[in-house]
Amino acid sequence: QVRLVESGGGLVQAGDSLRLSCTPTGSSFSIFAMGWFRQAPGKEREFVSAINWRGEETDYADSVKGRFTVSKDNADNTMYLQMNDLKVEDTAKYYCAVRPSSAQLLTDQSKYPYWGQGTQVSVSS
Numbered sequence: 040q041v042r043l044v045e046s047g048g049g050l051v052q053a054g055d056s057l058r059l060s061c062t063p064t065g066s067s068f069s070i071f072a073m074g075w076f077r078q079a080p081g082k083e084r085e086f087v088s089a090i091n092w093r094g095e096e097t098d099y100a101d102s103v104k105g106r107f108t109v110s111k112d113n114a115d116n117t118m119y120l121q122m123n124d125l126k127v128e129d130t131a132k133y134y135c136a137v138r139p140s141s142a143q144l145l146t147d148q149s150k151y152p153y154w155g156q157g158t159q160v161s162v163s164s
Contacts, residue, residue, distance in 0.1 A: 048158030061135030077131035
């Protein structure tokens with residue numbers, strides 16, 4: 040059973056930066072498709088970013104392109120989301136997700152079977 044340990048959320052002001060991390064544990068798999076999603080109050084969960092298992096391919100939602108950067112440490116499969124120039128509209132609970140044994144770049148949340156507990160990011164004006 041894969042468990043995802045997330046950290047890095049917090050309360051910041053507009054224009055500040057945060058870095059989220061997500062580490063899969065309890066799994067013998069070494070290949071993971073990984074992604075970040077977020078859900079704001081009253082809204083559906085949406086795609087933020089994804090990275091393939093080698094960390095060579097990435098994808099971003101248009102709303103975060105140029106401000107967010109996803110990366111991965113292949114030594115322990117920890118995925119990071121560096122968020123710069125945060126905006127009030129980035130306020131949401133951020134979730135990481137993984138699909139073991141997948142080398143693909145997955146942006147569809149229905150493709151991910153395992154999810155983290157979520158970490159809150161709040162941006163004030």
